[in-house]
Amino acid sequence: MIPMTKIPLRVFLRSFALIAISSFLLTLSTGCASAVSAGTNTSLSADDLIAMTDKMSMSILSSPGVQQAIARDHRLKVVIQPVQNYMTGEILPAGQKQTFVARVRELLAAHAPDKFQWIMNKTDYYAVRAKELETANSLGPNPDSLQPDYALTARFDSLGNESSKQRTEGYLCSYELINLRTRETLWTDKYEVKKTAVKGFLD
Amino acid sequence: MHSFRTPTFLRVPLRLFAIFAISSFLLTGCTSQATRQAEQAVTSFYAGDYLAAENGLRPLADNTNNDFVLNNARLGSVALTNYDIPQAEAAFLKAYEVMNSVGVNNGGRSLGAALVSENIKVWKGEPFDRAMVNFYLGMIYYMHHDYENARAAFENALFKLRDYGESKDSKDTDKYRTIESRFVLANLMLAKSWQRLGRDDLAVANFNRVAQLRPDLAALANPELNAKSNFLLVVETGTGPHIVTDFNGSIAGFGPKPYQVGPISCPMVYLDGRSMPTSDLARPTEDLLALAQDRVWQSIDTIRTVKSVIGTGLIAAGAVEGVRGAYDHGSGQRQDLIAGAALVGAGLLLKATSQADTRAWELLPRTTFVIPLHLDPGAHDVSIQFPGGLSQTWRGVTLPPDNSELTLYMRCLPWHQGPFQWPPPGLNQPLPAPAPPAH
Numbered sequence: 001m002i003p004m005t006k007i008p009l010r011v012f013l014r015s016f017a018l019i020a021i022s023s024f025l026l027t028l029s030t031g032c033a034s035a036v037s038a039g040t041n042t043s044l045s046a047d048d049l050i051a052m053t054d055k056m057s058m059s060i061l062s063s064p065g066v067q068q069a070i071a072r073d074h075r076l077k078v079v080i081q082p083v084q085n086y087m088t089g090e091i092l093p094a095g096q097k098q099t100f101v102a103r104v105r106e107l108l109a110a111h112a113p114d115k116f117q118w119i120m121n122k123t124d125y126y127a128v129r130a131k132e133l134e135t136a137n138s139l140g141p142n143p144d145s146l147q148p149d150y151a152l153t154a155r156f157d158s159l160g161n162e163s164s165k166q167r168t169e170g171y172l173c174s175y176e177l178i179n180l181r182t183r184e185t186l187w188t189d190k191y192e193v194k195k196t197a198v199k200g201f202l203d
Numbered sequence: 204m205h206s207f208r209t210p211t212f213l214r215v216p217l218r219l220f221a222i223f224a225i226s227s228f229l230l231t232g233c234t235s236q237a238t239r240q241a242e243q244a245v246t247s248f249y250a251g252d253y254l255a256a257e258n259g260l261r262p263l264a265d266n267t268n269n270d271f272v273l274n275n276a277r278l279g280s281v282a283l284t285n286y287d288i289p290q291a292e293a294a295f296l297k298a299y300e301v302m303n304s305v306g307v308n309n310g311g312r313s314l315g316a317a318l319v320s321e322n323i324k325v326w327k328g329e330p331f332d333r334a335m336v337n338f339y340l341g342m343i344y345y346m347h348h349d350y351e352n353a354r355a356a357f358e359n360a361l362f363k364l365r366d367y368g369e370s371k372d373s374k375d376t377d378k379y380r381t382i383e384s385r386f387v388l389a390n391l392m393l394a395k396s397w398q399r400l401g402r403d404d405l406a407v408a409n410f411n412r413v414a415q416l417r418p419d420l421a422a423l424a425n426p427e428l429n430a431k432s433n434f435l436l437v438v439e440t441g442t443g444p445h446i447v448t449d450f451n452g453s454i455a456g457f458g459p460k461p462y463q464v465g466p467i468s469c470p471m472v473y474l475d476g477r478s479m480p481t482s483d484l485a486r487p488t489e490d491l492l493a494l495a496q497d498r499v500w501q502s503i504d505t506i507r508t509v510k511s512v513i514g515t516g517l518i519a520a521g522a523v524e525g526v527r528g529a530y531d532h533g534s535g536q537r538q539d540l541i542a543g544a545a546l547v548g549a550g551l552l553l554k555a556t557s558q559a560d561t562r563a564w565e566l567l568p569r570t571t572f573v574i575p576l577h578l579d580p581g582a583h584d585v586s587i588q589f590p591g592g593l594s595q596t597w598r599g600v601t602l603p604p605d606n607s608e609l610t611l612y613m614r615c616l617p618w619h620q621g622p623f624q625w626p627p628p629g630l631n632q633p634l635p636a637p638a639p640p641a642h
Contacts, residue, residue: 034267034268039305040305041300085352086351088355088358090359091340091352092352092355093296167305197305200305200309
């Protein structure tokens, strides 16, 4: 017979063992989650890329100003420039800077191939030439001999707020199609999104 | 003679306890091989064998485990010192992305860190670690004249420090200013980035901020001097803070303290063998050893301390129970002895799992010097020399004829003195300027 005075100890030991084993099993079941798959952040994501570029490509095609220019020039010669990063405290690596405008180009090239002629920008052109050509004396066609008439540009801005509880980031992604000869903005549109990430115990 | 049998009510808990203890031990054993490999890489780095260090760290940095950020930060440091810039950028970007995420440790990792071992959590570094990752990223972009991303990274370094000062429980908003004032390195580079982006208003505001926070750096924060600069030396020296524990192994702090290792020595700059007058520029922008002393204790440290105290209490209670059992008789003695042993075991386990998380980014320097210079275009030999003999030399550093700024990063270490030939093989050269029309 166990004395009554021993019952708290028994309860304590059983509880301790149960808690220990439960936490251990829980840790085993979830503790191996990848360091890159568990977290969330407020950065622009692949979903934003798709939503943003879908919206922009449709917006360009439906723009009356662009339609008039196409009717006048038949085919717009457009060069694309990488995104200008004006986001607060957020890095946009070179590949992503290209991706956010390149997808617009790809969508337009796929859905309206007869309306746009895409011209490589100078930086990419010289990078490819420097990599591929053997000598500087056979440079090929002069880039100035093929002049684009329009430039598709994008600029990303953001405004963030961080507290001990959460981080919030608001994005304004502006796209423009500029007439390079007249400096006229033929078309412009924006994509806005606000993101919030709630901090956890160890954040 | 009594046969020593475990009472029925204790059997299941004790068996579970034994499984738990053995499994914990085995889990710890699994990670030690990777830890040893990382330690070997760190040793190789300080021995000057950067290739071995990079090769050792690369597979570890690909593993998305709890040391993912740490190993990428280490790999970034090694690659940067070795002028493997693309590798350094990739590694720091990986670290940056996880550091900027929240909820990385949600679920089992949080519980495991609190109850089992703090090493289970994904290492995201102390706030000064995060600031330095952002600083290195910014510097890499600055070296490549990508001033937009450089600006973003330097802003983020300051952003993190704001978080650093923001105590979860404190209403003291002045804490933010105190912490930011200790990291003028990011302010300075942010000013330079804004200047290169053509935003002189924001550049001047940040230069003024540097001069306001650190009057001894007023000459360095001169907008005209930085606007004219076509050669930027970024020189790092010393060893950053490391984690120290008390005798109990439970409370972590950072050491050494600045006074224990003495003041920071300032370097002399030599150009083509001639000494340059840089005494008002070659000054330490920050001291990571001092910064680390401002570490805000986190809740996990409290948990660890409480666990340690409870563990000590359980061991003491177990000892009392054991002594009582020694003077008892019959079944009462058995129960007392077993209960005492169980209490001591539980206490030892709690104390064992309350050991400090001693993971640290050991490759950080103590300080960073930023020295903007205006030199004649063409090739130059550049040397840095510290009192005591530490030096580094680069030959054939070629400055472009335009007004762009060439950045030379030097990590001064005893086995890394050169002379090195510019450009280093691993440097991803900036794209060539557009050539004049050929036709």
